[in-house]
Amino acid sequence: NAGVMQNPRHLVRRRGQEARLRCSPMKGHSHVYWYRQLPEEGLKFMVYLQKENIIDESGMPKERFSAEFPKEGPSILRIQQVVRGDSAAYFCASSPGRGFYEQYFGPGTRLTVT
Amino acid sequence: EDQVTQSPEALRLQEGESSSLNCSYTVSGLRGLFWYRQDPGKGPEFLFTLYSAGEEKEKERLKATLTKKESFLHITAPKPEDSATYLCAVQATSGTYKYIFGTGTRLKVLA
Numbered sequence: 001n002a003g004v005m006q007n008p009r010h011l012v013r014r015r016g017q018e019a020r021l022r023c024s025p026m027k028g029h030s031h032v033y034w035y036r037q038l039p040e041e042g043l044k045f046m047v048y049l050q051k052e053n054i055i056d057e058s059g060m061p062k063e064r065f066s067a068e069f070p071k072e073g074p075s076i077l078r079i080q081q082v083v084r085g086d087s088a089a090y091f092c093a094s095s096p097g098r099g100f101y102e103q104y105f106g107p108g109t110r111l112t113v114t
Numbered sequence: 115e116d117q118v119t120q121s122p123e124a125l126r127l128q129e130g131e132s133s134s135l136n137c138s139y140t141v142s143g144l145r146g147l148f149w150y151r152q153d154p155g156k157g158p159e160f161l162f163t164l165y166s167a168g169e170e171k172e173k174e175r176l177k178a179t180l181t182k183k184e185s186f187l188h189i190t191a192p193k194p195e196d197s198a199t200y201l202c203a204v205q206a207t208s209g210t211y212k213y214i215f216g217t218g219t220r221l222k223v224l225a
Contacts, residue, residue: 004157006157031211033211033212033213035213035215041217042201042215042216042217042218043158043201043203043213043215044215045212045213045214048210048211048212055210056209056210056212058212059212091157091158093213095211101145101146101148101163101205101211102148102160102163103148103160103211103213104160105150105157105158105159105160106157107156107157108156108157
């Protein structure tokens with residue numbers, strides 16, 4: 001009865017390195033959402049994916065950020081050439097599919113860029 | 115532009131002192147309004163979904179209500195374990211199923 005799983009829980013990267021954040025949705029869920037929470041700010045939508053398809057990436061920065069949700073395996077949020085401003089908590093949420101409105105969140109990955 | 119505003123930003127209550135948190139929203143069309151609880155260092159925990167004005171949902175000491183412009187989360191006789199940040203989010207009919215979040219209300223209940 002596992003919920004949404006995210007790893008790593010904490011990630012430290014130096015400026016210019018790459019960060020890979022992983023999200024395994026709840027069992028039976030085929031839709032994944034990524035949100036970012038900056039210090040003292042609310043959660044901001046980044047990208048919405050279903051398996052092998054990006055549905056909505058309107059919240060994703062145009063450069064350095066990419067996301068995928070392959071047929072097999074977890075969803076990956078990839079940040080290339082990280083900068084200090086990327087330091088934040090990144091949350092993944094999942095839902096069973098279209099028409100199921102509630103999203104269930106994972107524990108988050110806290111990224112620190114030094 | 116779709117927008118969600120929560121008030122107050124922070125609230126301190128004595129144990130047993132009931133109060134309400136507010137979530138005002140502006141969306142082109144409301145698909146759903148959602149309440150979550152977030153504890154420090156953790157992910158948001160789902161509480162309620164409200165779909166239409168006049169709807170109410172209850173769970174233990176919490177009751178959520180919805181009008182055409184706002185939602186309230188009523189906390190009756192709170193306990194220290196109710197201390198958390200309460201988040202409100204909306205889904206608009208015009209977009210995909212993404213959430214638009216407010217910045218939350220930080221609730222502290224003192225024993």
